[in-house]
Amino acid sequence: MPARKAVQLLIKARWIIPILPAERVYQDCAIAVSGGRIVAILPWEEADKQFTPEQSVNLDQHVVMPGLVNCHGHAAMSLLRGFADDYPLDTWLNQHIWPAEKAHVDGDFVRDGTELAIAEMIRSGTTCFADMYFFPEQVAKVARRAHMRSQITFPVLDFPTNWGEGPDEYIAKGLELHDEYRADDLIRIGFGPHAPYTVSDEHLQRIAVLAEEMQAPIQIHLHETAQEVEDSIAKYGMRPIERIHQLGLLTPQTQCVHMTQIDSTDLALLTQSGAHVIHCPESNLKLASGFCPVGQLIDNNTNVALGTDGAASNNDLNMLGELETAGLLAKAVAGNPAQPSAHEILAMATINGAKAMGLEGEIGSLEVGKAADIIALETKHIGCRPIYDIASTLAYNNRSLSVSHSWVAGRALMLSSHLQTLNERDIADKANAWSKKINRE
Structure with missing residues (x-):
């Protein structure tokens, strides 16, 4: 058996909507990311055989799609x-x-x-x-x-x-x-x-x-x-x-x-x-x-x-x-x-x-070679059950979904609903201060 390849990130998801190819939905598949780019999209079992990730994220109640x-x-x-x-x-x-x-x-x-x-x-x-x-x-x-x-x-x-x-x-x-x-x-x-x-x-x-x-x-x-x-x-x-x-x-x-x-x-x-x-x-x-x-x-x-x-x-x-x-x-x-x-x-x-924006070669779909700009949405809310068509759920019933993870070029912006690159409390305090200032004037 060939040696497994080291990758930066492996995202396993219940559903993946890549956008391109059009109207395609992958089930029980994983996205492998290395150097900030998508290097493979393949079934969970194959991913485990082929890759050794620095970080693995299991999202078996989620839909993953391009940011x-x-x-x-x-x-x-x-x-x-x-x-x-x-x-x-x-x-x-x-x-x-x-x-x-x-x-x-x-x-x-x-x-x-x-x-x-x-x-x-x-x-x-x-x-x-x-x-x-x-x-x-x-x-x-x-x-x-x-x-x-x-x-x-x-x-x-x-x-x-x-x-x-x-x-x-x-x-x-x-x-x-x-x-x-x-x-x-x-x-x-x-x-x-x-x-x-x-x-x-x-x-x-x-x-x-x-x-x-x-x-x-x-x-x-x-x-x-x-x-x-x-x-x-x-x-x-x-x-x-x-x-x-x-x-x-x-x-x-x-x-x-x-x-x-x-x-x-x-x-x-x-x-x-x-x-x-x-x-x-x-x-x-x-x-x-x-x-x-x-x-x-x-x-x-x-x-x-x-x-x-x-x-x-x-x-x-x-x-x-x-x-x-x-x-x-x-x-x-x-x-x-x-x-x-x-x-x-x-x-x-x-x-x-x-x-x-002239960026279709870089983002907008989950394809091998493109930047790993990826989001995951949790689907466990009772309001989105049952799910017959995950694309329809996203288009017409996404208020029952919540974005839990986000990556840009493979770097996490949000993990398990926690922002990684911004201080949310500090931002809210500044917004409140501006509101008071503008109201006074």
């Missing part, structure tokens, strides 16, 4: 969770959120808010998140310290904020941050023009050129509301997506966030450009912004990924809840209970998010 990919958010806004609820978007932004940000947002606010957000995301199964917010250098530091995979897009707007005086300064700072993390294996820096209505043609064009030269991602709020589209037609004589297309900003590296207002010309531009749609159903529902036509996008071969948006408008960062809402809403909007399927819903929260 969830949260493709859009504003992490530090977790400190504004519940601060201004039940307002339309324009009122919410102009009368509540932007004044609060002007008064309170600085490096410390972003550091503490990002820690709070990452802790919540780890607890709910996210292993990779996209962020667009001020002081992105603080977001990057916290993400690196927590060993969390991330895409951090630095904001660009035409007006001054607490982070800078205007577009030229934002871009200069962002390029410096990009250079600092150029070789980082977990953090990718990109461009975050806030929206077509807050960034001029001149600066959108400059971002398009720089992003192409650097092969960097672009994330932009787009077609979030009907009013945005109407205002663009009145001012520019065209819809926002047509405008950014003409400016060179709509490419396979562009992530279009929200897209609740889509007509046939928009669909054609998305298909032609290869741009991605980031669907944030719960934030859109809460702000009454509209419905993203996920079924139409899927039919047109447009990649649809999911994001939570910020906790100030959601009010949580739980991607499990988001994927369930996305699936149910898509069926209602399309009038088709078969689309999307449970496996397609899970794909939107994993491999589709990886594709949107």
Whole structure:
């Protein structure tokens, strides 16, 4: 008998949903991890014969799957969770959120808010998140310290904020941050023009050129509301997506966030450009912004990924809840209970998010050679019994499941529901202190 091979980690699970191959479920199998990467997926008995692990984790009441990919958010806004609820978007932004940000947002606010957000995301199964917010250098530091995979897009707007005086300064700072993390294996820096209505043609064009030269991602709020589209037609004589297309900003590296207002010309531009749609159903529902036509996008071969948006408008960062809402809403909007399927819903929260970020070769599915970004969910809760189809349970009944383990590149972020890279009590104390400060003022 050949000698057993030493590996870093062996995860034995009742079920494994790899996402790719599509619609596949493995039962009573193990994942072997070495050097932070998946080296094998095989039955328990074969794993015991082939490998000697440094650490073995037995999860015989669990389902294991790729870590969830949260493709859009504003992490530090977790400190504004519940601060201004039940307002339309324009009122919410102009009368509540932007004044609060002007008064309170600085490096410390972003550091503490990002820690709070990452802790919540780890607890709910996210292993990779996209962020667009001020002081992105603080977001990057916290993400690196927590060993969390991330895409951090630095904001660009035409007006001054607490982070800078205007577009030229934002871009200069962002390029410096990009250079600092150029070789980082977990953090990718990109461009975050806030929206077509807050960034001029001149600066959108400059971002398009720089992003192409650097092969960097672009994330932009787009077609979030009907009013945005109407205002663009009145001012520019065209819809926002047509405008950014003409400016060179709509490419396979562009992530279009929200897209609740889509007509046939928009669909054609998305298909032609290869741009991605980031669907944030719960934030859109809460702000009454509209419905993203996920079924139409899927039919047109447009990649649809999911994001939570910020906790100030959601009010949580739980991607499990988001994927369930996305699936149910898509069926209602399309009038088709078969689309999307449970496996397609899970794909939107994993491999589709990886594709949107240009990371599909690294994460988003459990395949040999990919990074070991893995989560485990416990299934012993009475509310999820019986289990006929574990993918359906995850898509439609995941409130009865709890995330118990999380790894990024083979390093544990959570074991048996205990965070490993963050101090939860300290984070909660800081959040409470910020709440008291903001309430006083």
